Amino acid sequence: MLAGVERIRADARAATEAIAELDPEAVVHLAVTSVPAEPGGRAAMKEQNVIGSMQVLAAAQAASGLRKLVVRSSTAAYGASFRDPAVFTEDTEPRAVPRGPFARDILDIEGYVRGFRRRRPEVAATVLRFAPMISSTAETSLTRYFAQPVVPTVLGRDARLQFVHVEDALEVLHRSVIEDHPGTYNVAGAGVLMLSQAVRRSGRVALPFPESALSTGAALLRNLGVEQIGLDQIDLFVHGRVVDTSRLIREFGFTPRTTAVAFEEFIRAHTAGSTVTADRLATAERAILDGIRRVRAAAEATPAGVPAGSDRS
Amino acid sequence: MSQDEYRRDVLPGHAEFQLPTPAPVQRVNGRRPIPERPADRPADGADVWDQRVAEGLAFLRRRLAGAYEVDEFGFDPELTDALFQPILKVLYRDWFRTEVLGIENVPAEGGGLVVGNHSGTLALDALMLTVAMRDKHPQERHLRLLGADLVFRMPVMSELARAAGATVACNPDAERLMTGGQLVGVFPEGFKGIGKRFADRYKLQRFGRGGFVSAALRTGTPIIPVAIVGAEEIYPILADLKPLARLLGVPYFPVTPTFPLLGPLGLVPLPSKWLIQFCPPIPTAHLTEFADDPLVVYNLADQVRETIQATLHELLEKRPDAFGP
Numbered sequence: 001m002l003a004g005v006e007r008i009r010a011d012a013r014a015a016t017e018a019i020a021e022l023d024p025e026a027v028v029h030l031a032v033t034s035v036p037a038e039p040g041g042r043a044a045m046k047e048q049n050v051i052g053s054m055q056v057l058a059a060a061q062a063a064s065g066l067r068k069l070v071v072r073s074s075t076a077a078y079g080a081s082f083r084d085p086a087v088f089t090e091d092t093e094p095r096a097v098p099r100g101p102f103a104r105d106i107l108d109i110e111g112y113v114r115g116f117r118r119r120r121p122e123v124a125a126t127v128l129r130f131a132p133m134i135s136s137t138a139e140t141s142l143t144r145y146f147a148q149p150v151v152p153t154v155l156g157r158d159a160r161l162q163f164v165h166v167e168d169a170l171e172v173l174h175r176s177v178i179e180d181h182p183g184t185y186n187v188a189g190a191g192v193l194m195l196s197q198a199v200r201r202s203g204r205v206a207l208p209f210p211e212s213a214l215s216t217g218a219a220l221l222r223n224l225g226v227e228q229i230g231l232d233q234i235d236l237f238v239h240g241r242v243v244d245t246s247r248l249i250r251e252f253g254f255t256p257r258t259t260a261v262a263f264e265e266f267i268r269a270h271t272a273g274s275t276v277t278a279d280r281l282a283t284a285e286r287a288i289l290d291g292i293r294r295v296r297a298a299a300e301a302t303p304a305g306v307p308a309g310s311d312r313s
Numbered sequence: 314m315s316q317d318e319y320r321r322d323v324l325p326g327h328a329e330f331q332l333p334t335p336a337p338v339q340r341v342n343g344r345r346p347i348p349e350r351p352a353d354r355p356a357d358g359a360d361v362w363d364q365r366v367a368e369g370l371a372f373l374r375r376r377l378a379g380a381y382e383v384d385e386f387g388f389d390p391e392l393t394d395a396l397f398q399p400i401l402k403v404l405y406r407d408w409f410r411t412e413v414l415g416i417e418n419v420p421a422e423g424g425g426l427v428v429g430n431h432s433g434t435l436a437l438d439a440l441m442l443t444v445a446m447r448d449k450h451p452q453e454r455h456l457r458l459l460g461a462d463l464v465f466r467m468p469v470m471s472e473l474a475r476a477a478g479a480t481v482a483c484n485p486d487a488e489r490l491m492t493g494g495q496l497v498g499v500f501p502e503g504f505k506g507i508g509k510r511f512a513d514r515y516k517l518q519r520f521g522r523g524g525f526v527s528a529a530l531r532t533g534t535p536i537i538p539v540a541i542v543g544a545e546e547i548y549p550i551l552a553d554l555k556p557l558a559r560l561l562g563v564p565y566f567p568v569t570p571t572f573p574l575l576g577p578l579g580l581v582p583l584p585s586k587w588l589i590q591f592c593p594p595i596p597t598a599h600l601t602e603f604a605d606d607p608l609v610v611y612n613l614a615d616q617v618r619e620t621i622q623a624t625l626h627e628l629l630e631k632r633p634d635a636f637g638p
Contacts, residue, residue: 057591083462085485086386154467192385200379278378285374
């Protein structure tokens with residue numbers, strides 16, 4: 001797929017030089033991380049997300065031959081509030097600045113894209129707001145979370161989740177480069193899985209914690225460098241996030257596979273940690289039903305008041 | 314300008330509106346509603362208990378395996394029909410002896426905005442309305458409630474509300490549900506309605522900015538006013554401890570004859586007699602372009618309000634004894 005493609009490994013600053021040198025027709029900016037990486041932590045993450053995007057967009061703005069800009073964003077751009085509508089369309093504004101670092105970075109990046117659109121209105125700028133990606137092989141903080149045998153959840157909350165299959169995300173990206181689709185698009189699989197439902201379907205065991213305990217616990221673990229579950233994930237698990245994808249389907253002429261189908265594929269590749277599988281439940285159901293039938297048959301065969309075996313004489 | 318000319322010039326909505334003349338009162342208080350018996354009794358001698366056990370186990374297995382569907386608002390029809398509705402129906406039928414009038418005014422299909430009066434300290438009237446709709450409507454429709462954001466702030470409560478089909482009261486959600494052909498239930502009085510004192514019972518409070526009307530106008534959905542009598546007497550509010558309410562972050566802290574005196578026992582509602590009357594729908598399809606006209610919106614909201622108020626008085630005449638049979 002990448003035959004005949006020259007690859008340049010460079011950090012954001014060097015990438016800006018490369019853009020200036022190559023005078024490209026299209027710039028696709030995907031370097032956005034959702035969790036703090038090991039060396040550098042949150043500072044490095046912000047450096048890459050915000051400063052990196054700023055530099056790339058500045059370089060793109062200076063490229064005179066540019067016709068197209070594609071920027072990866074996330075549905076985290078809608079923030080998380082209790083007064084949010086249940087389904088976000090592309091026009092929904094976040095009600096407050098979100099507390100999660102990734103969501104804040106996303107809002108900054110989209111702000112830079114807005115500035116870019118103002119200054120270079122002739123360039124077709126596409127912003128793709130991706131739902132959390134999932135597939136049999138993808139490795140994200142969310143897939144690691146669902147791969148655990150016991151999954152921590154928020155007590156008294158059950159989030160509505162949506163996923164997008166990695167291949168569908170790539171297809172949308174591909175089409176946004178070879179076709180012209182200026183604007184902002186939600187990219188997610190249709191349908192909704194509740195967090196509890198997703199945990200049950202994957203055969204895992206949910207372990208609910210109060211929200212405050214989960215926040216402090218996650219912060220402690222983060223300091224120890226164990227698991228990278230952050231405020232972004234906790235906000236997602238408290239509020240849930242569902243987007244409307246009718247604009248994507250209409251403009252791109254492409255329907256990503258549904259959330260349930262994408263998640264099903266993930267489950268099939270991660271059966272190792274599951275304890276309560278659908279098969280085991282079905283077996284248990286049959287066993288209990290047979291047991292009850294046998295007990296009832298025995299009770300009916302023995303009329304009340306007549307001790308068993310008394311008719312043998 | 315003569316009166317006629319003036320009337321021709323005004324915007325649609327209020328000018329041609331007249332309260333319907335009430336029909337002669339027929340008292341329903343004093344006779345018990347006919348008890349319902351489940352119609353589908355298997356008469357062929359099949360093993361009923363075996364069937365029930367098998368169904369129950371299959372339900373449990375589906376729940377534990379996550380093999381059910383939830384819509385984008387979090388509505389879980391299976392759980393609602395198997396768990397919430399049967400529990401609420403006991404309250405609806407045996408405790409409140411609810412009678413439903415005018416169910417034929419609710420459209421058989423397509424969107425509809427059901428607008429009701431709100432009362433009763435805890436929003437039991439909204440829940441009873443969903444039961445009435447499921448129980449009495451020929452198509453057994455689900456009513457999708459719009460709730461205050463306070464409901465969705467509370468853990469557990471928020472998830473129960475979503476699973477039962479409710480969502481946050483905001484125009485995007487309401488319009489999305491209505492364009493999806495759902496029946497939406499809204500109580501524009503909000504906390505002013507359920508938190509009012511017993512002395513102010515059956516006096517409709519302010520209807521806010523009429524956001525529900527603009528949502529209906531934008532989608533061309535008919536508005537069905539509904540009057541609910543009986544909820545005012547279930548927890549009569551004698552006083553409202555405002556400082557305590559502010560401390561707890563709730564809109565009001567009610568003092569009823571039984572709460573907080575009897576503690577959790579005060580949560581048992583008094584067994585008042587309930588009447589629910591659906592009024593004829595107000596079509597809005599011809600007014601779509603006026604969705605942003607504050608005057609049309611306000612007039613329509615007023616029309617809905619007056620219809621409900623008049624129907625409430627009518628129902629109260631039918632029910633002279635709040636705790637009668």
